[in-house]
Amino acid sequence: MNTTWLKNFFICFSGIAVLVFLYIPLAVIILFSFNAETVNAFPIQKFSLHWYTVLFHDDELLQSVLASFIIAIISTIVALIIGIPAAYAMHKYSFKGKKLIDRIVLMPITLPGIVTGVAMLSFFPFLGVKISLTAVAFGHITFLCAIVVTQMLARFKRLDPFLEQAAYDLGATPTATFFKVILPNIKTAIIGCVLLCLVLSMDEIPVTFFLIAGNNTLPLEIYGMMRRGITPEVNAISTLIFIFSTAAILLSLRLTKEK
Amino acid sequence: MQSWFKKYSLLLPLVVWLLLFLVLPYLYILIQSFYTTDSFGKTIPGFSIDSYQRAFSNSLYIGTVFRTLMYAVIVAFICIFISLPLAYFIAFKVKKNKTLLYTLIALPFWVSYIVRAYAWKIILGREGLLNEFLMWTGITKEPVEYFLYSTFSTIVCLVYILTPFVAIPVYTAFEQIPKSLIEAAKDLGAGSFTTFRKVIFPLALPGIISGGTFALVLTMGDFLAPLLLGGPNTLFISNIIQNLFGTSNDRPLGSAIGMLILLLIFLILQLAAHYEKKYSSLKSDTR
Numbered sequence: 001m002n003t004t005w006l007k008n009f010f011i012c013f014s015g016i017a018v019l020v021f022l023y024i025p026l027a028v029i030i031l032f033s034f035n036a037e038t039v040n041a042f043p044i045q046k047f048s049l050h051w052y053t054v055l056f057h058d059d060e061l062l063q064s065v066l067a068s069f070i071i072a073i074i075s076t077i078v079a080l081i082i083g084i085p086a087a088y089a090m091h092k093y094s095f096k097g098k099k100l101i102d103r104i105v106l107m108p109i110t111l112p113g114i115v116t117g118v119a120m121l122s123f124f125p126f127l128g129v130k131i132s133l134t135a136v137a138f139g140h141i142t143f144l145c146a147i148v149v150t151q152m153l154a155r156f157k158r159l160d161p162f163l164e165q166a167a168y169d170l171g172a173t174p175t176a177t178f179f180k181v182i183l184p185n186i187k188t189a190i191i192g193c194v195l196l197c198l199v200l201s202m203d204e205i206p207v208t209f210f211l212i213a214g215n216n217t218l219p220l221e222i223y224g225m226m227r228r229g230i231t232p233e234v235n236a237i238s239t240l241i242f243i244f245s246t247a248a249i250l251l252s253l254r255l256t257k258e259k
Numbered sequence: 260m261q262s263w264f265k266k267y268s269l270l271l272p273l274v275v276w277l278l279l280f281l282v283l284p285y286l287y288i289l290i291q292s293f294y295t296t297d298s299f300g301k302t303i304p305g306f307s308i309d310s311y312q313r314a315f316s317n318s319l320y321i322g323t324v325f326r327t328l329m330y331a332v333i334v335a336f337i338c339i340f341i342s343l344p345l346a347y348f349i350a351f352k353v354k355k356n357k358t359l360l361y362t363l364i365a366l367p368f369w370v371s372y373i374v375r376a377y378a379w380k381i382i383l384g385r386e387g388l389l390n391e392f393l394m395w396t397g398i399t400k401e402p403v404e405y406f407l408y409s410t411f412s413t414i415v416c417l418v419y420i421l422t423p424f425v426a427i428p429v430y431t432a433f434e435q436i437p438k439s440l441i442e443a444a445k446d447l448g449a450g451s452f453t454t455f456r457k458v459i460f461p462l463a464l465p466g467i468i469s470g471g472t473f474a475l476v477l478t479m480g481d482f483l484a485p486l487l488l489g490g491p492n493t494l495f496i497s498n499i500i501q502n503l504f505g506t507s508n509d510r511p512l513g514s515a516i517g518m519l520i521l522l523l524i525f526l527i528l529q530l531a532a533h534y535e536k537k538y539s540s541l542k543s544d545t546r
Binding site: 101 | 377452
């Protein structure tokens with residue numbers, strides 16, 4: 001009797017301890033972002049929004065946020081335009097090489113980012129894509145295709161097959177069926193997918209690292225700030241990133257799960 | 260004919276894109292690994308196995324490959340070790356709010372790598388929280404320098420970042436075990452530890468292997484954690500590749516080492532898939 005209680009306690013304690021381990025570092029960043037001092041030390045003497053004001057006057061940082069935003073938006077749009085029709089074809093038709101496409105599209109996720117990064121760095125100039133923020137966008141589109149294709153394929157598979165059949169029986173053309181029947185049904189999944197793509201693009205480092213020249217994206221700007229030493233400004237920007245990504249991801253998880 | 264055209268016109272953009280921006284770049288580093296360089300580091304096309312010979316004969320390269328593999332194994336085992344109680348707790352002990360807790364482990368999976376790595380800089384630094392805590396409790400008198408900018412901090416960071424990748428498949432594996440099997444074990448008089456060892460663990464093994472493989476492979480390819488938190492001697496194989504494409508400027512050698520890493524990762528994935536299949540007893544048993 002006594003030992004079961006002890007065992008239960010031990011299991012619950014260690015499980016919760018691991019959860020705490022996963023969240024303490026994030027909590028520390030958020031807490032220190034409101035610290036008025038430059039030194040990250042406990043106990044915090046005075047709370048202030050000082051580092052947030054510093055943040056909003058840091059031109060270089062704001063520039064990188066803008067660059068990341070533009071890249072994320074363009075990459076997501078292009079990945080959707082390329083990815084959704086392909087996912088639809090992969091769902092609807094069977095053809096030779098389907099497995100191969102499935103494998104290849106996933107390569108930027110399954111293979112180490114560093115290899116993808118140096119491969120793109122070596123080859124993009126041959127395609128006339130200069131190593132710059134443009135190259136970064138091309139790189140992002142490539143790995144976002146993996147996300148779009150897998151997410152949308154999963155959604156198409158859950159779609160009621162009779163829906164499409166019914167549209168055809170009522171005389172709709174395939175194009176009309178896609179835009180009037182299928183698209184409205186996968187709308188939430190697309191929005192969820194968009195949010196996921198935006199977050200992943202805004203956070204991407206390994207590939208971006210090799211394709212960048214001069215102008216930084218947000219994570220690489222933070223990387224630079226970290227290399228120069230600890231500045232509490234990073235706490236503030238990290239807190240904002242954490243809040244925005246968490247909100248986007250939670251919304252995305254909810255939307256992609258929806259029927 | 261018409262449907263043939265439609266099918267391919269839908270697929271064409273993706274296929275062309277992947278070919279140009281993914282397949283050809285990968286093929287190109289394979290080709291580049293056989294090139295040589297002149298004394299200025301400029302790449303000269305040709306066919307030479309010089310880069311591979313140098314990669315294998317220099318202990319800096321081949322030694323680092325194996326050292327990285329060792330670090331990756333350590334990271335994978337620690338991740339599994341801490342994922343087990345976490346997943347067990349959520350799968351078997353929690354009754355309410357399971358989805359919330361599951362979301363809590365899945366969430367860090369998606370949140371910025373750089374933010375999560377940065378946190379450890381604050382915690383492990385010379386004036387960091389851990390040192391302050393240790394000195395406050397009196398365990399140490401002086402701040403421990405070794406915590407940050409060392410192999411230790413690199414491994415802590417990787418474990419932290421990769422634990423969700425392991426905990427999710429382990430949790431999924433636990434959830435798929437039919438509750439009847441666990442009850443049967445208990446009815447037959449097995450204690451909870453015996454039930455875990457003889458029933459739960461073997462049945463969850465494919466999930467554990469798949470999670471551990473994620474951690475292993477992702478550590479093999481990581482170059483940021485050592486850059487941000489590692490010391491002067493912390494060198495992962497990816498850092499060498501990064502240097503060869505940067506300051507050291509020897510792209511053929513960098514490509515050759517990249518190819519070796521890909522080969523190693525491919526072997527690890529094949530091996531993991533083999534063992535996952537071998538130990539997946541659940542489907543055939545419950546049918």
